[in-house]
Structures are given as structure tokens and as C-alpha cells.
Amino acid sequence: MARGAVAMIxxxxxxxxxxxxLLPLGAVLWRxxxxxxxxxxxxxxxxxxxxxxxxxxxxxxxxAVPVARALARRRFPGRAALISLMGAPFLLPTIVAVMGLxxxxxxxxxxxxxxxxxGVAPLSIYGxxxxxxxxxxLNLPLAVRMILQGWQAIPAERFRLADSLxxxxxxxxxxxxxxxxxxxxxxAFAVIFVICLTSFAIALTLGGGPRATTVELAIYQAIRADFxxxxxxxxxxxxxxxxxxxxxxxxxxxxxxxxxxxxxxxxMLRTRGAGPWLADVLAIGGAALFLLLPLTAIALRGLPGxxxxxxxxxxxxxxxxxxxxxxxxxxxxxxLALALRVAKAGRGAALMDAAALLPLATSGLVLxxxxxxxxxxxxxxxxxxxxxxxxxxxxLSLPFVYRLLLPEARTLQADYGRLSASLGLHGPAxxxxxxxxxxxxxxxxxxxxxxxxxxxxxxxIALFASDQSATLPLVVQGLMASYRLEAAAGGALVxxxxxxxxxxxxxxxxxxxxxx
Amino acid sequence: xxxxILATGLSCLALAAHAETPVLTVYAGEYFTSEWGPGPAxxxxxxxxxxxxxxxxxxxxxxxxxxEGARTEADVMIGLxxxxxxxxxxxxxxAPHGQDLSALTVPVDxxxxxxxxxxxxxxxxxxxxxxxxxPPASLEAMRDLPEGVTVVIQxxxxxxxxxxxxxxxxxVYGDQAGAFWADLAPHILTVTKxxxxxxxxxxxGEADMVLSYTTSPAYHxxxxxxxTKKAAIxxxxxxxxxxxxxxxxxxxxxxLADQFLAWVLTPDFQKTIPAANWSLPSALPVADWPAGWSxxxxxxxxxxxxxxxxxxxxxxxxxxxxxxxxx
Numbered sequence: 001m002a003r004g005a006v007a008m009i010x011x012x013x014x015x016x017x018x019x020x021x022l023l024p025l026g027a028v029l030w031r032x033x034x035x036x037x038x039x040x041x042x043x044x045x046x047x048x049x050x051x052x053x054x055x056x057x058x059x060x061x062x063x064a065v066p067v068a069r070a071l072a073r074r075r076f077p078g079r080a081a082l083i084s085l086m087g088a089p090f091l092l093p094t095i096v097a098v099m100g101l102x103x104x105x106x107x108x109x110x111x112x113x114x115x116x117x118x119g120v121a122p123l124s125i126y127g128x129x130x131x132x133x134x135x136x137x138l139n140l141p142l143a144v145r146m147i148l149q150g151w152q153a154i155p156a157e158r159f160r161l162a163d164s165l166x167x168x169x170x171x172x173x174x175x176x177x178x179x180x181x182x183x184x185x186x187x188a189f190a191v192i193f194v195i196c197l198t199s200f201a202i203a204l205t206l207g208g209g210p211r212a213t214t215v216e217l218a219i220y221q222a223i224r225a226d227f228x229x230x231x232x233x234x235x236x237x238x239x240x241x242x243x244x245x246x247x248x249x250x251x252x253x254x255x256x257x258x259x260x261x262x263x264x265x266x267x268m269l270r271t272r273g274a275g276p277w278l279a280d281v282l283a284i285g286g287a288a289l290f291l292l293l294p295l296t297a298i299a300l301r302g303l304p305g306x307x308x309x310x311x312x313x314x315x316x317x318x319x320x321x322x323x324x325x326x327x328x329x330x331x332x333x334x335x336l337a338l339a340l341r342v343a344k345a346g347r348g349a350a351l352m353d354a355a356a357l358l359p360l361a362t363s364g365l366v367l368x369x370x371x372x373x374x375x376x377x378x379x380x381x382x383x384x385x386x387x388x389x390x391x392x393x394x395x396l397s398l399p400f401v402y403r404l405l406l407p408e409a410r411t412l413q414a415d416y417g418r419l420s421a422s423l424g425l426h427g428p429a430x431x432x433x434x435x436x437x438x439x440x441x442x443x444x445x446x447x448x449x450x451x452x453x454x455x456x457x458x459x460x461i462a463l464f465a466s467d468q469s470a471t472l473p474l475v476v477q478g479l480m481a482s483y484r485l486e487a488a489a490g491g492a493l494v495x496x497x498x499x500x501x502x503x504x505x506x507x508x509x510x511x512x513x514x515x516x
Numbered sequence: 517x518x519x520x521i522l523a524t525g526l527s528c529l530a531l532a533a534h535a536e537t538p539v540l541t542v543y544a545g546e547y548f549t550s551e552w553g554p555g556p557a558x559x560x561x562x563x564x565x566x567x568x569x570x571x572x573x574x575x576x577x578x579x580x581x582x583x584e585g586a587r588t589e590a591d592v593m594i595g596l597x598x599x600x601x602x603x604x605x606x607x608x609x610x611a612p613h614g615q616d617l618s619a620l621t622v623p624v625d626x627x628x629x630x631x632x633x634x635x636x637x638x639x640x641x642x643x644x645x646x647x648x649x650x651p652p653a654s655l656e657a658m659r660d661l662p663e664g665v666t667v668v669i670q671x672x673x674x675x676x677x678x679x680x681x682x683x684x685x686x687x688v689y690g691d692q693a694g695a696f697w698a699d700l701a702p703h704i705l706t707v708t709k710x711x712x713x714x715x716x717x718x719x720x721g722e723a724d725m726v727l728s729y730t731t732s733p734a735y736h737x738x739x740x741x742x743x744t745k746k747a748a749i750x751x752x753x754x755x756x757x758x759x760x761x762x763x764x765x766x767x768x769x770x771x772l773a774d775q776f777l778a779w780v781l782t783p784d785f786q787k788t789i790p791a792a793n794w795s796l797p798s799a800l801p802v803a804d805w806p807a808g809w810s811x812x813x814x815x816x817x818x819x820x821x822x823x824x825x826x827x828x829x830x831x832x833x834x835x836x837x838x839x840x841x842x843x
Binding site for chain 1: 546547550551552553573575576578579580582583584587589603666671673674679701704705706707708709710711712713715716717719720721722732735736739794835837838841842
């Protein structure tokens, strides 16, 4: 009965999501009133957007596999902390991430200083390579976590069985690891591809010039500079179609791993010999260096400004935290209902799965403009600033939480669905004893992501912003805009620390209550 | 029970008091009202004598007003810059300012009956004397900068200062603007969305020059006592930019709005502008500028495209820029 209710909520979440994303687009198009046309350079922007997103997503996924495998099969002191910390880049506001990367890879960055000391020609971060580097930096952590979770979800019994059957490493890969990767990688690729599709500030700052124009930038120009709403809606529509095509493709290649239920013991991956050991050390060491050096640079830049931060930073931080907590609660509930519903398959599951990817392809500006047009006839938009922020945060972070929950929800359905039914376990008892303990890990991780993402500036509410509702990212930008670069770096560090603190707390909670 | 009656009574009183104080709603740019912007000083200064409550509503300026149309709550809009005035005027949402313009001290002819400038400045390339001993002597010299010298600019499609530079180049080079950009292209380290990202790249040493304003060194001199940041002054002239105030035609507080517009031109308002906005006052003789400001090196020649010229050249100039930098 309660599972029926969950399914119904899941269906409504999918519909609400589709409405929240598509209605504003429709409103913008309707308001434009004329049939839109593309401008010179739009096709070039589309092409650049597509290839950089594909390369960034592919690299992030390919590089994440050895790192996730190494983390899955090695135990060392500080491993849990390292896994948490390596997740941090994904949570960085883009402009902070860019500054961290420049401190390491820029013209006067650490990497080039080291190269100069060795007498090697300097690297340039400005250009398509910089855009891809930044996208991998931001998204590798997400890919690692999604794949690592896949490894941890292979029941320990299967590895024991393989061990006792004397499987060679290649056979373990073929029979256990490859099916898991086939189930996890397409989803990870799709999410990262779509994130990179809507990239804007990174492409602009590191791209080196208009060669690196993305569709999102063209949308920004259409709305902010030209007030050409029709063209903005058309470009946003193109972004949606691309995203929908990817969603359909992924739905077709994804396959359930079908390992069957285990007893919930931690996985035991055994390897022997120096070769794999060296590979694992290189993978973990390389990833840690790549991900943690820019974080260190951000911390070093921020420390001097931390001492005397203006009071506004703290009050904005408090406001941002409360917005983040409200957004997180709603996101987790909605994503859980949606994942449980889609995991049951049946009619409309593929459509709901696509609906859950839609918000990622949303142009923040078109969403903001459309919402503004929709609410404006009824209320003063500025009065809704915080509510709209929460709604947009929920819509934009739900895809991640959902994507994390879905594989586990599917496994839950495959492994325990019939058992629960035959035991007559349903309703709150089913949730409490069957579902939640098995979903706790992705739930905690997902809640952490949602909280951290909601702390960041999603750039949607510029139209709604009122004097009283400045969030922390806005205050940091305000400091930058008035030459207070040191205080801005301090404020950015507060933002990063708060985001990461929230993420870490939720993630820890999830791991603590996890059954596996 | 008693407390709730008391509370109701108090809130009624508060409401009544609230109803008596007229509210002037001023739309302002995103960062105008942060405690480091000019907003707080302007609000305090006006409320000191208007008997009203000045409320800023920050966010996108023109896009928001165009979306709202005649339904807008705004009485006054502050911060529209010169290069977007044509579209603002075209909307028909603004009323004539009705002010006497004789107090204006801006270096260009200002016959506008709708928008009042409240500050001004020029675009300029800023350099750091510790990294660049001799700056390029002219805009023309920017075309053959020494190998390895880097410049960071803003995107004219997302930034008002980026647009101003494109118009600057267009004003100087006309049909040859594309060739100028092609020559400068190898030195452009990158293009950023807004001014602050560029400026951050410059101060952290990534780029040798940054597109900013002739007034930027003032911040470093006055707030940081740092004399190493300078504007390269070019004989071809520098492009003029001003931010304006306009009265919304459909305002329900026309007298207050007029009062505000008149106050903008008074020394009282103008004296707060330099240090709060890091720009030059629009209606204050140089002799009355705050200490240090009159020593700031400023160009002799000021370039400015009229609003109609700027609007008709905008798309073409941006496309020339885009095409030259996309090679």
C-alpha cells in the first residue's frame, strides 16, 4: 500500500520536474512571440559545446575507473578522509574552481614554475585544453564516487566465489567488474556530459576567447544583451533535445548487473603482485595530487582574507545554509520516491528517467526568466526570492541524487522485491528495514551533494534577487566587484568550507547507517 | 491572550506607521547595495531629508524591466550604462527627468532629457609597473606588443566594459576594427564573463594588462596605498562611459522620484560617488573632487559614440570582434 503511495509520489515528482523545467521554456517562447532564428556563430557554439562535453565526460569516466578500483581494493590509513576530500572539487563554485586551477596550472602557476625549473616549456591552460582540464577536475570526483559505489555494491560473496574458483584477474574483470561497469558507466557519462553541456563561466574564462563559446553563453547573450527571448528559447530547446537524445541512448545501453543478493558484507577484492599495487598507488596518488593541489591553492589564497571578513559574509552564510538544508530535505525525499518508482520499471519508467535528467540540461537563465514570467502576473517576484531559490536548487540537484540512488534501488528491487512481497513486508516497515539501510550510503552521499550544490550559486535567481536575500555566492561576487579581492578569496573559502562541511556531515551519516 | 491582543495592536501600529512613510523603489544593479557599493550611502543620504523609505531592489536591470513592462514596481532605475540607453528609451517606460543639466561636468555633450548621468569614467588598459616598465604608448601600439605580453579583456556579449572596449576600437578604427582585433588576438590571454574575473587574473599576475577603467588605480592608491597599478593613457582618446538614473513613467511616487533625481545632481550626492563607486562624479567641478582624485592621470581626448551610433554599430562591432578572435 505504502509502496503504491511511493510509486504515486514518484510519478508526481517526475511530472512536477518536467513541468518546472518545460513550462518556463514555454513561457519564454510564448513571450518572444516571433519564430526565432539562430545568429552567426550559434552553430559554431553548438559544435564546440558538443565536442568539449563529450571529451570531458569520456576523460572523466575513463580516468575514474582505475582510481575507483584502487580505492575499492586497497585499505590504508586515512582512506575514508581521502575519499571525502577528493569529492570536494565537484562541490566548488565554478569561479572558485577556476581560480584554484589557475594557481596550479596558470602562467604563473605551480606546475609551470616546476616545469621552468626543469627547463621545460610552459603549459598553457587557456584554450580548449583548459576547458577540458577544468571539467575533468570538477567531474572526476563524481565519476569516481559513482563507480566506487558500483564496486562496493558487488556482493562480497561473488568475489569469494571467484577466489575459490581460482579466477585469474582477467576473469574477475570479465565476470564481475565489467558487468558492473556496464551498468554504472553510461549513467556517469550521461550526467557529466550534460553538466559540461551547460558549462558557461569555465568555458568563457579558460577558453581563451570566443572560439570557446558555448550554447549557454549564446543564451546569456540573447537574454542579457540582445533581449532576444525567442533565440534564447530556441537555443535552450536545442540543449534539451541533445540531453533527451543522450538520455534515450543511455537507457538503451544500460544493463542491470544481476549479481543477486549478498549477505551485506564488505567486498573483498584481492590482488597479488607488485604490478597491480604500483598501478593502484599511481592511480590514487595521481588523482589525489590533481584534485587536492588546486584545493590547497584555494585555501592558501583564502586564509589571509579570513581574518577580518565583513559581517555580511557571515549572515549570508547563515542564510545560504538554511536554504541548503531546506533544499536538501526536499531533494532527498523527491529523489527517493522517483528512484523507487523507476526501479519498479513498468509503464513510463523510461520517460520518468529522462525527466530526471532534464533539469541538468536546463539553461539557468531561461529557467529563471521563464519562472519570472510565470509568477509575475500573480505576485511580486522579489517576494519569492528564497522560495524560488529552493525550488530551483531542488530541481537542479535532484538529478544527481536520483542517479546515485537508481542503481541501488534497482538492485534492491531485483534482490529483495520478491522476498519482501512474500513476507508481506511493506509500508513504513519495508522502508525502515529493507530500503533505507540499503540505500543509506547513496542517500547520505546524495544529500551531501544536494546540500553543497545548493550552497553554490546556480545563477538562476538574478531576476528575483532582492536586497534582503543575498546569498553567500552573491556576497562574494559583490566583494570581487568592488576590488576587495582578498576578502572575496576569504569569503570563497568560507563558502567552500561550509559546502564541504555539509557534504561531509551527510555523507558520514549515510555511511554510518549503511547496512553494507 | 493579553499578549496576542497587544501584539495585534502593535502590528497595527507598525502597519499604520508603515503606511504613512512613502516608499521609493529604486531598481539597481546586482552589487550596488552591498556594503562596499554606493547603495548604503545613497540610501542614508536621501532618507535624511525625503521623509520616505528608499528601498533598493537589486538584480538584472534592463532585462527585468523589459520583462515587467508597465507593471513594474520601480519608481526609479539607477545604474543603466550609456551603451544600453537606446534600448531602454525604446521601451517607452521612462519619463523625462525635467532637471536642469547646467550642473553637469561630464566631458561630453549631454542633451538627454530622459537619463541623467550620476558618474562617469573611461575604459582603459591597466598595467602593473613592477611587471611592465614602459606601457604601450598608444592604442595603435597595442597592435605590436612585445612577444609574450598578455592582455585579459571582458566579453562584449556578457559585459558592459567588454562592449565599451569593442565600441572604443570601433570609434578609433572604423572599418579597420577587425584588423586591430586580429593583431591584438595573439596577446589576448583570455576573455572573461565579467570585469571582476579579469581583474582577478590581472592582480594574481596571470596577465600583464587588463581592460578596466581609468579610475581603477584610484582604488589601489587610496584603499591600499599601492602606487604600482596605472592606466595606460592613449593619445587616440579613451571611450567614455557613464551610469545613469531614470524615472519610470508609471511611478506612483512622481514627486519623490523627481526629488531623488534632483538630489543626484547636488554636491551632497556627488561627493559620495568617487570612493563608494570608484568612478568620477558627473556634476562636480574638478576642484571639488575628494582629495587625491584630481591627481589621477586622465586622458585628454574623450571618445563617445552617440546612443544611436552605438546601437547601430553594436552588432557589427561585436561580430567583427568575435570573428577576429575566433581565427
